[in-house]
Amino acid sequence: MAGNKTDMTSGAANGGNGGADSMANRTWNSFATPAIGKLVRAAARVTKHGGSAFPGKIVEQIDPGFLARTLAQLPLGVVLVSGTNGKTTTTRMVASMLSDLGLRVFTNPTGSNFTRGVVSALLQTVSLGGRLDADIAVLELDEAYAVHFVRQVRPRYALLLNVMRDQLDRFGEIDNTARLLGHVAAATTGTVVLNREDPRIARLAELVHQPGASVRYFGLGDDLRSFFPSDDDMATTVAVEGAADGAASGAAADVEDDAANSVPADAGAVHDAGTTGEPGASRPPLTRGLSAQPTGGEAGGSGPENSAPDRSFTPNDGTGTSGISGERRLPADVTLTRVGDHEADFLFAGESAPRSTTVRLEGVYNLYNAAAALAVVRAVQADASA
Structure with a gap:
């Protein structure tokens, strides 16, 4: 440092x-x-x-x-x-x-x-x-x-x-x-x-x-892209139908203003979860070494596998890697790949398997905020350890 x-x-x-x-x-x-x-x-x-x-x-x-x-x-x-x-x-x-x-x-x-x-x-x-x-x-x-x-x-x-x-x-x-x-x-x-x-x-x-x-x-992972429309996406009235429509409108209400969008005192409530999917609330935060357990087992595993019941919503919008607006997808240092019931997966650059976490954050937009926070924290950590 x-x-x-x-x-x-x-x-x-x-x-x-x-x-x-x-x-x-x-x-x-x-x-x-x-x-x-x-x-x-x-x-x-x-x-x-x-x-x-x-x-x-x-x-x-x-x-x-x-x-x-x-x-x-x-x-x-x-x-x-x-x-x-x-x-x-x-x-x-x-x-x-x-x-x-x-x-x-x-x-x-x-x-x-x-x-x-x-x-x-x-x-x-x-x-x-x-x-x-x-x-x-x-x-x-x-x-x-x-x-x-x-x-x-x-x-x-x-x-x-x-x-x-x-x-x-x-x-x-x-x-x-x-x-x-x-x-x-x-x-x-x-x-x-x-x-x-x-x-x-x-x-x-x-x-x-x-x-x-x-x-x-x-x-965002491709399957989540439709839940987080950009301003341009909303201006072109991209529709998210069915159950996704209700979830997306509820998410939008979570971020109408920052005062309402604040979280409990434990603002860093993103915690490790083991491969069994058991809650990790008693474990240290994910960022203590950024060492949450990859969902596929050991780091560098073959891919995400969750043995816990999967209650996530991950509709595929069919856009592949180009996103709703058709823009070129840039390589992300942190990608939010799945949102579940008090859990989420984040994929870090250089790793083949996402890291599964338990979360105590209200609103799916806050999970995307967590990806943003993780990205800048990883940058600070990289400089501090250089």
Whole structure:
């Protein structure tokens, strides 16, 4: 892990105050800003004035370099999570998984997905001397504020989930939302993780150009593709009939907004399941070494075989590897291949058999969010072990 510290420190600092502070000012700010911010936060809580982001607003005004300077301390840098739907749930899962791997994780609370919200969360966490006791930050950011953020801090990892028509009142058109996320992809210094099934998100790979930056994808198995239509798929009124229709509409209700889409406190509730299909709730999370048991037996087995009753819904839409919209399927690092009753299968790149897991997540869309979370966690783990 330590070998990556120089890159992340320099990357964050380069996006900070642009060298405007003198050394004396940086030294003074390192001590004065946390104290002032904590005082403002305490006063706001006592007077019930200004809201939770008010301290961040004040600090942004008196010390514009605080955000970049503080996050530059992180040895493994920043994971930035953005997209129209699923940000809160996915951010919680990523933070929980990385904690399960033994990393000290800083993350912003629900509702603080803009820069001053992140600053307020930092003020709550840092010491009076400005020290941030964490290895990595996992930050949920609104699409528009993510652009503002990357002008100050270059994330090492970006996880870009989707673009949908939910927020046209804010961003004008869906392609404009994609352009906002394109700025994030272009600024990321390490790994950009993209949704293979969303054409607008997948195309952002063309914008990844930082030296040493790379792209990974998360995706769906062919049989699940019809349950997770992209915005383009829905615009062309692709129908999912019969029982699948009810399941898909129920899933859509699960992700109408991130607040409703949050999961219980155990946001990393993706656990190992043995080959017998017995629940693995008492076992460590899947991401503790990412060592869940492959469904076909040993890793590298001949293929998925589940001895447990299979209550999954996996309709074959007949599209093969091209997907509903006919787009070229890109190789995914993590693929959600099956959804069952409190269980799911994920196929990792380089393995021939999916890994079967028990899950405590409500809504099938959250299982796809879990695939996204696993993909970025695998990228962090690969860098940490390199």
